[in-house]
Structures are given as C-alpha cells and as structure tokens.
Amino acid sequence: MVQDIPSTVELRLPSKLGFEKVAMQTAAGVARLMGFPDERVDDLKTAVAEACINAIEHGNRFDERLSIGIVLSMEDGELEVKILDSGSGPHKKVHAPDIDRKMHGDEEARGMGMFLMQALVDEAEWTQTPLGGGCVRLMIRLDKEEE
Amino acid sequence: MVQDIPSTVELRLPSKLGFEKVAMQTAAGVARLMGFPDERVDDLKTAVAEACINAIEHGNRFDERLSIGIVLSMEDGELEVKILDSGSGPHKKVHAPDIDRKMHGDEEARGMGMFLMQALVDEAEWTQTPLGGGCVRLMIRLDKEEE
Amino acid sequence: MTMQPQLITRVHVDQAKAGDGSPIGVLRFSGDITSTSRDVLFGGYAEVPATTRKLVFDFSKVEYLNSSGIALVIELLMAANKADRKVQSFGLSPHFQKVFIMVGLNKYTHLQADEATACAAFVD
Amino acid sequence: MTMQPQLITRVHVDQAKAGDGSPIGVLRFSGDITSTSRDVLFGGYAEVPATTRKLVFDFSKVEYLNSSGIALVIELLMAANKADRKVQSFGLSPHFQKVFIMVGLNKYTHLQADEATACAAFVD
Numbered sequence A, B: 001m002v003q004d005i006p007s008t009v010e011l012r013l014p015s016k017l018g019f020e021k022v023a024m025q026t027a028a029g030v031a032r033l034m035g036f037p038d039e040r041v042d043d044l045k046t047a048v049a050e051a052c053i054n055a056i057e058h059g060n061r062f063d064e065r066l067s068i069g070i071v072l073s074m075e076d077g078e079l080e081v082k083i084l085d086s087g088s089g090p091h092k093k094v095h096a097p098d099i100d101r102k103m104h105g106d107e108e109a110r111g112m113g114m115f116l117m118q119a120l121v122d123e124a125e126w127t128q129t130p131l132g133g134g135c136v137r138l139m140i141r142l143d144k145e146e147e
Numbered sequence C, D: 001m002t003m004q005p006q007l008i009t010r011v012h013v014d015q016a017k018a019g020d021g022s023p024i025g026v027l028r029f030s031g032d033i034t035s036t037s038r039d040v041l042f043g044g045y046a047e048v049p050a051t052t053r054k055l056v057f058d059f060s061k062v063e064y065l066n067s068s069g070i071a072l073v074i075e076l077l078m079a080a081n082k083a084d085r086k087v088q089s090f091g092l093s094p095h096f097q098k099v100f101i102m103v104g105l106n107k108y109t110h111l112q113a114d115e116a117t118a119c120a121a122f123v124d
C-alpha cells in the first residue's frame, strides 16, 4: 500500500548566512500543513534558524562550495527536522546561558543557539551522519487536542 | 574565487496536493532574500503553486512513490525556478481562458494554470529534463529600481 | 500512518439587506479554496434561500486560492447566472484581484472594495 | 555575480519625555537583527545624547531576530548598564518575549506591553 510511505521534504541551501530564513519558511510551511498552531510554528522556526546558522558557520565554516541539508519527516503527528552539514558536529554540550555572567563580561554574549533549540522544541539531539557529517535532529509533536 | 558560485536552493516534495504550499513558502523566502517587493513575491508564489500542482497531478499522476523537485537559482537579480516531475511535460500549448465560453459550459471551468504562470512571471517555458522528465522554467527579474 | 496535508475550506452564510430591503445572501469563504473544496462551496451556496436574488462573496478570510479553486468560483458564478442571481465580491487581495481580472472573472462578479460597497452595489 | 542575501538592520532614534520631564531616548529597531547588525545598533545607541539616562527599545518592526542578534542586544544592555542607564523594551512578539525570558534578559530590561507603558515605567 502506497499509504505507508512517510512524507519527506528535503531542502538544500548554500552556506551563506541569511539562507536560514528560507529554511524557516519551508519548515513553517510543513508544520502548518500538519496543523501545528502558530505558537509551535514560531518555536520551530527559531530552532531551525539556529541549527542552520550553526551548520553554515561552524559546520561548513562559510565554505560556499558546501551546502547544508534540511530533511523534514512527517509521521503520526510528529515532525522531525534534521539539519546536516559537512563538519563533525559540536564538541560542546548544551549550556544554559547565565545572563549575570554575560552582563558582567565573564561569559561571551553569544553562545545561546543550542540552548534555544533545546528549549523550544520537544527533542533536540546532536549526532553525526553515517558519513561523518554534523547532524542536528529536532522534533515537535502535535498535542492530542491539536490533531 | 568562491564568489562566482551561483546560489542554488533545492527542494524536494512528495506528490501530494497541499505540498505546493511548502514550495510557495520556500520560493517566497528566496525571493524576499533577493529583495523582490511583496507584489512580485505574490506573483511568483501563485506561479510556483500552479507548476507544482501540475507536476503532482499531471506529471507524477499522484504517485506517492515519486517526488517533485524545485530548483531555485539566483544570479544577477534574476531568480529562475525549475519545477521537475517524472512525466513527459504538457502536450498542449498555453491557452488563454475564454470566460464567456467557460460561463456557458462550452469550455471546462479548469485549465487556467499554465496561462496564469505565463501571465504572472517574466518568463515561463515548458521543456524536458535530460532524462526525459517534465520541467517548467519560471523566471522573475528585479527591476533596476528594486536592485 | 502517512501525513495528509491539511487543506481546510469553510463557508459561513450570513444574511444582509439591500437598499431596497431585499435580502442578500453573504457567502463568507475562509481557509483554502482548492480542487477539494467543491462540496463545501456548493453546500454553502445551497444554504441561501432559493428566493434570494442577490449574493455577496466575501474572500477576506481566504488564505490560499489556486486555479482549481478559481474554477470552482466560476462554477458557482455559472450556477448564480443560470438562476438569474447577481453576485458582488469583496475581500480579495490586490494580487487576487489582478488574477481575477486576468482570467476575466470581473465580467461576472464586480470586485468591490468592502462589504458595505458590495451590498450597496446591487441595482434592481 | 553571486547573490548576497539581503539582511537589513535599521535603527531610528526618537526622543520622548518621562513623567518627570526628563528625556527618553527611543531606539526603534527594524528589519533583521543578526550577527551583521553590530555597527547599525551601536551607531543608533551613540546617537542618544550622553546625558539621557532613560532608554526605550522598540522591537515592534523587527522581522527577524536570531541568537547572534540577541547577543548584540545583550551588549547594548551591558553598555547601558555601565553608563547607569535604565532600559525598557516593548513590541516583542509573544514568541520573542518567551525567548527573552528563557535567556534571562528580562532581568536587565523590562518587557512592556506598549510604548506608553514603557515610557511610564521609569521610576527615578
């Protein structure tokens, strides 16, 4: 039965800052099609943007010959978004920002991307692709009432 | 020089009606990033939606094992969008709707997609891919003032 | 279970009055108007009492309209035309006003600026 | 020529008055706040007269804000903090209010409902 093929959307973007906005729009389009409410769509957009920025900046180091991949898989009210780059993924753990330390210059002002991803979606996980590239896996779920 | 690589965005969608909305969002994101005004973005969105619907319906005949491809290429204030399917493209020419004939039942109510594509973008062309698939090529250009 | 894209069409039918006191059936469309909207659109149309000769189509809450949806609007206008009903429309974005004019639809329904203008536009 | 994505940051500086008649510098941000916005943001900040002790950040026209942009907002707040200036903010969407609270920024700038509330919120 063809009914069992999971629906997948794939997007490929140049390693240039600004293109994360295209990924935000694409992810929002998919999430809306699945019936996610605006609030969750906003959460996903910011998480996807941060993941793409990291893939462009840290993973592909702005190398314009490389592209980043975004794979969106829809199944059973769950939307999984994988963001793929040609690096080897972060070596740091997710770290919650300490605003007081930042304000006093004891911690860099930056460094909130991974924290925000994890805080905004239902699951965020950093892995590697079988070929050794960097991969972030984000997941949001429809609440029962929304379905 | 890496500066000379043209910027390309690629999208792959399932052959299911509704997913053309994702293509609209992606195309809108790219066009906005290039600085196209809202009015042109709306034109492109509708043209891209019609091309995707035809690719899903006529090209891939709703076969969910097949996907449709959208390739957006940005260069010199020009945005080219190719919509690719696994069919062999339309055998009809673009035909302007005759609203009086439609209203009197002498012409099908449907059959306006190709006309709208051609009317809304700067260039619309139906070709085939090297491998024999269906391909529509749409193009919009930034006006000098917009650049 | 594979994902089915959500395309949702709604029509809400209201009644208004023309300047001469005669009834106007107002069809308020919302959501998506696509190839899957036929039953909902004609269901809304059927809710208007058969004696009502004036219709207003309110497109202001339509989020997505494609050429198959426009074809259904043409079919609604055909039905109205056959029943000798006049149709005024409002609430189309500038983009879709342009599209309606491109396909010639403005010959069969006037595109009005807002609801009050649409309701006042019937001449009997 | 290859395509350079358009990320555009703007700051417009206005003057308002607090209840006690003292001046308020209103920084109206618009467009995108990202890693490339530093010069524009600090340029706007520098336009406020050095004697002004009260600042309002207007985010209502910001279309896109990412974590690097939020880091620049933190740097602006650090500069204000050092100069003993108080900052009220308004115009953030519910989503970005949540994000500001997640990173703890509401400890250094109150998130107000609108411009009038923001300007009235300074206690001297």
Ligand SMILES: Nc1ncnc2c1ncn2[C@@H]1O[C@H](COP(=O)(O)OP(=O)(O)O)[C@@H](O)[C@H]1O
Pocket: A050, A054, A055, A058, A059, A085, A087, A088, A089, A090, A091, A092, A110, A111, A112, A113, A114, A115, A134, D067
């Ligand atoms: N895709 C990635 N590839 C390689 N390193 C990464 C990636 N994503 C994150 N990192 C590493 O994790 C660090 C923290 O990332 P993040 O929290 O997003 O903050 P920021 O990007 O502002 O430094 C980055 O500085 C980088 O060293």
Ligand SMILES: Nc1ncnc2c1ncn2[C@@H]1O[C@H](COP(=O)(O)OP(=O)(O)O)[C@@H](O)[C@H]1O
Pocket: B050, B054, B055, B058, B059, B085, B087, B088, B089, B090, B091, B092, B110, B111, B112, B113, B114, B115, B134, C067
């Ligand atoms: N991608 C395509 N592959 C095959 N045939 C196509 C394709 N696009 C259009 N066609 C053919 O051209 C006809 C006209 O298309 P269109 O103007 O979009 O109207 P409609 O899709 O409503 O029939 C279609 O009915 C179909 O026969």
